[in-house]
Amino acid sequence: MQIHLLQLNQQLAEVIGIYYAQSYFGSTAKANVEQMINKMLETYKQRLQDNSWLSESTKNEALKKLDHITLKIGYPDKISDVYNDIQVSANKSLYENISAANKTWVQYSFNELYKPVDRTLWGPDAPANLINAFYDPTKNDITFPAAILQKPFYSSDNTLSENLGGIGAVIAHEITHAFDPNGSKFDEFGNIRNWWSEQDYKKFTELSQAEIELFDGIICGGLKTNGKLTVGENVADLGGLTVAVETAKKENGNLQEVFQTWAKIWRGKMMPQFRKSIIAYDSHVPSELRSNVPAQCIDDFYQTFNIQPTAGMWLDPEKRVHIW
Numbered sequence: 368m369q370i371h372l373l374q375l376n377q378q379l380a381e382v383i384g385i386y387y388a389q390s391y392f393g394s395t396a397k398a399n400v401e402q403m404i405n406k407m408l409e410t411y412k413q414r415l416q417d418n419s420w421l422s423e424s425t426k427n428e429a430l431k432k433l434d435h436i437t438l439k440i441g442y443p444d445k446i447s448d449v450y451n452d453i454q455v456s457a458n459k460s461l462y463e464n465i466s467a468a469n470k471t472w473v474q475y476s477f478n479e480l481y482k483p484v485d486r487t488l489w490g491p492d493a494p495a496n497l498i499n500a501f502y503d504p505t506k507n508d509i510t511f512p513a514a515i516l517q518k519p520f521y522s523s524d525n526t527l528s529e530n531l532g533g534i535g536a537v538i539a540h541e542i543t544h545a546f547d548p549n550g551s552k553f554d555e556f557g558n559i560r561n562w563w564s565e566q567d568y569k570k571f572t573e574l575s576q577a578e579i580e581l582f583d584g585i586i587c588g589g590l591k592t593n594g595k596l597t598v599g600e601n602v603a604d605l606g607g608l609t610v611a612v613e614t615a616k617k618e619n620g621n622l623q624e625v626f627q628t629w630a631k632i633w634r635g636k637m638m639p640q641f642r643k644s645i646i647a648y649d650s651h652v653p654s655e656l657r658s659n660v661p662a663q664c665i666d667d668f669y670q671t672f673n674i675q676p677t678a679g680m681w682l683d684p685e686k687r688v689h690i691w
Contacts, residue, residue: 374461374465376494376496377491378453378465378468378469378472379450379453380491380492380494381443381446381447381450381489381490381491381494381495382446382450383494383496384442384443384489384494384495384496384497384512384513385442385443385446385495387494387495387496387513387514388441388442388495388496388512388513389442391513392441392442392495392513392516395523396441396513396516396521396523397440397441397442397513399523400440400441400511400516400521400534401438401440403527403530403531403534403535403538404438404440404538406614406617406618407535407538407539407542407610407611407614408433408436408542410539410610410613410614410617411433411539411542411610411691412430412433412434414609414610414613414691415429415430415433415691416430418691420567420570420574421567422564422566422567424564425562425563425564425567428554428562428563429546429562431555432507432545432546432554432555432562433542433545434555435507435555435556436507436508436509436542436545437486437487437506437507437508437509438508438509439487439489439493439508439509439510439511440511441495441511441512441513441516442495442512442513443487443488443489443495444487445487445488446488446489447475447488447490447491448475449471449472449475452471452474452475453467453468453471453472454467454471455468486506486508489510493510493512494512495512495513495514496512496513496514497512497514497515498512498514498515499512499514499515500512500515500537500538500540500541501541502541502542502544502545502550503557504544504545504549504550504552504553504557505553505557506557507545507553507554507555507556507557509538509541509542511534511537511538511541515534515537516534519533519628519631519632519634520533520534520537520632521533521534525628526620526621526624527615527618527620528615528618528620528621528622528624528625528628529624529625529627529628530628531611531614531615531618531620531625531628532611532615532624532625532626532627532628532629532631532632533628533629533631533632535610535611535614536607536608536610536611536625536629536632537607537632538607539606539607539608539609539610539611540603540604540606540607540608541603541607542606542607542610543602543603543605543606543607543610543691544599544603546602546606546691547598547599547600547602547603547606548575548598548599548602549599550599551563551571571690574688574689574690575598575602575690577688578594578598578601578602578605578688578690579594579595579598580594581594581601581660581664581686581688582594582597582598582601582652582656582660583595585652585656585660587642587646587652587653587655587656588639588642588643588646588653589639590642590643590646591646592646592652592653592656593646596649596650597649597650597651597652599650600650600651600652600657601652601660601661602690602691604657604660604661605661605664605688605690605691606690606691607661608629608661608662608665609661609664609665609689609691610691611625611629612625612626612665612667612668616667622667622671623671623672626662626668626671626672629658629662630658630659630662633654633655633657633658634654635654637653659680662680663680663681663682663687664682664687664688664689665687666684666687668680669681
């Protein structure tokens with residue numbers, strides 16, 4: 368039965384995702400999250416406009432890329448036409464049904480080859496019932512399936528500040544991937560193109576190196592973290608939390624709730640063996656570092672909780688990294 372369900376979810380991913388989202392998420396929650404995302408985008412836009420180390424030409428390119436990000440929130444408004452052609456028969460075996468569906472998918476892919484790209488389609492890799500969030504640099508889009516839009520990340524019962532510290536910071540994290548060391552190589556249409564001035568990119572490389580050095584060698588669970596391996600995610604975490612805090616300030620929010628919810632979404636337990644695999648191979652640092660280190664770089668964190676130089680969470684101002 369489990370194999371059958373996995374195959375069903377693979378072959379009919381978007382259809383199942385739509386059913387899940389409409390049953391457990393709904394249009395009201397979707398509109399609420401979209402409204403919050405627009406607030407985050409406005410904050411991000413303002414931060415780019417006020418950026419002190421970008422030249423005007425690079426700044427304009429960054430703003431153009433930000434304006435072109437496609438938002439895929441909760442569930443798609445339409446799904447691929449391929450599902451009109453997939454036929455499942457009770458008179459056929461599981462293998463025969465899977466084989467027929469695979470043939471339909473292949474033919475659909477060939478039919479789409481020379482058609483204009485529809486950037487609003489989600490595709491089967493990110494159905495609404497998937498707990499995850501994505502930025503795709505080749506499409507310049509962010510995807511937040513309905514399944515991740517639940518506690519502890521999001522709840523309609525939360526205050527705006529709590530939601531900003533949860534899903535809001537994650538949303539801005541994905542937006543920041545458009546401007547991390549990898550995503551920054553792609554333009555607003557997802558093409559590999561250098562839109563940076565030479566001087567600006569040199570400065571960005573210096574700031575990214577500071578982020579590498581900030582994390583490199585931190586002892587976590589008896590092991591040293593690799594700042595170079597994780598730099599893209601660390602830049603995104605820092606940008607995400609920074610923009611969430613700035614948005615909360617604009618909305619007269621509660622910064623304690625922002626930081627506390629940010630910490631809550633990274634709570635977890637893991638076996639030592641799993642921690643070793645994360646530090647050795649994963650592009651993300653362990654959860655406690657995702658929670659703590661970005662907060663240590665934000666000045667409002669110290670003011671919000673009255674953190675003094677003698678506290679364990681104190682990081683000297685000259686070591687705090689600020690990029691986006």
